[in-house]
Amino acid sequence: MSETLNNIRNRPRFKLYTDMSLEEYEANLRDYLDKHHDQFFGNINKEVATIFVRTEEESYWKPNLALRIEKEDEKTVIRGIFGPSSAVWTFFMFLYFLFTVSWMTFFTLFYVENQINTNNYPWALPCSFVVLVLIGLTYAAARFGQSKAKYEMQELRKFAEESTFHAEKKD
Numbered sequence: 001m002s003e004t005l006n007n008i009r010n011r012p013r014f015k016l017y018t019d020m021s022l023e024e025y026e027a028n029l030r031d032y033l034d035k036h037h038d039q040f041f042g043n044i045n046k047e048v049a050t051i052f053v054r055t056e057e058e059s060y061w062k063p064n065l066a067l068r069i070e071k072e073d074e075k076t077v078i079r080g081i082f083g084p085s086s087a088v089w090t091f092f093m094f095l096y097f098l099f100t101v102s103w104m105t106f107f108t109l110f111y112v113e114n115q116i117n118t119n120n121y122p123w124a125l126p127c128s129f130v131v132l133v134l135i136g137l138t139y140a141a142a143r144f145g146q147s148k149a150k151y152e153m154q155e156l157r158k159f160a161e162e163s164t165f166h167a168e169k170k171d
Helices: 002-009 022-035 085-117 124-148 150-162
Strands: 013-018 041-043 049-055 064-072 075-083
Touching: 022 041, 022 049, 022 064, 022 075, 049 150, 064 150, 075 150, 085 124, 124 150
Parallel strands: none
Antiparallel strands: 013 075, 041 049, 049 064, 064 075
8 A cells, every 4th residue: 555655645536445345435534534523524425525624824826635535446446636626736737838839939929030041030039938937936935835845744654654544333
């Protein structure tokens, strides 16, 4: 189990297998969340769970752990994704897309202008450099957010590891 989870540092996704049924795992998650309600909060149902870390301040960078619980070959599979809220993720992907398309457009204008020896777009090359700076700033902002959320990510990893242990069975 922990070998699979060690890949979280490189990729924000993981996959765990457990002998618990879907219902047992859901109950185990609920119990773990109840026992650690001072550290974590979230939404849990039979197939999907979203977990957050309780902090003093609510920030834009707050990460979450999304768990998907499935049945596969007589075993329960837990697929997890660590990451920012979907709004933050979408915003950054939109910025990367917008800036990349802008850079390609400005650089293409510069290149074509050079090939046909005209001077219609003298601003194209400087604009492409400005867009590269904006891409760099977007990347720096994303790295800043990741560093700001490092503690919460460590706590979410702890949740992912510990919540998969079998709950003590009551007679």
